[in-house]
Amino acid sequence: MGQYAGFVTRAVxxxxxxxxxxxxxxxxxxAITLPLDFFLGVNLQTCTLIPSGSLSVRDWDWLRGLLCTTVNATSLAIAVLTGPIYFIFLATTGGQTVGKYVMGVRVVRLDGNKVEEGRRILSEARHPLVTLAEDMDSGADKAAELAGSAR
Incomplete structure (x- = not known):
């Protein structure tokens, strides 16, 4: 059985x-946006979303707006889902994330055996960043309640 990983090791x-x-x-x-800009000339930084006036499929501005909206939504989904998928997938398949592997951290039970997948998923779901976000959300709710009762 190995040593307990300290705060600094886990933080790194x-x-x-x-x-x-x-x-x-x-x-x-x-990988998604550069080919669009290079081959189609669709720059997501300068394009407008779907125009409200034109609904013609032959209108290039309408198609460009639809493409911009779709790619922006896809980019947002990728940004939001990559973290949870990374932590849960690597924790359940290999037992370690890349950071834990590099730092030599392994999550095991007290008797040294592997942790069951369900417990590992719950452990990753209670990640410090998730807990911090929940605390900030509950703090915002309390502040809103106090502001509402102060009127």
Whole structure:
């Protein structure tokens, strides 16, 4: 049985994982947007979303707007889902994320055996970033309640 991983080791592992997720999102998004800009001339930074006045399928502006809307929605979905998929998939299949592997952190039960997949998913779902987001959300709710009762 190994040693307990301390705060610094776990923090560095999480930073490596976050860096890995951010780079993955950037690479995936670039793989989608760069060919659109190069081959079709559709730059997502300057294009407008679907115009409200024109509904003709032959109108290039309408198609460009539809393409921009679709790619923007896809990019948003990729940005939101990459992190959870990364943590849950790697934790359940290999037992470690890239950051944990690099830092030598392994999640095991007290007796040294592997953790069941369900418990591992719950452990990743209770990730410090998820907990921080929940705390911030509940704090915002409390602030809204206080602001409402102060009137």
């Amino acid at each position: 592992a999480i930073m490596i994982d976050i860096l890995f997720v951010v780079v993955s999102v950037l690479v995936i998004t670039a």
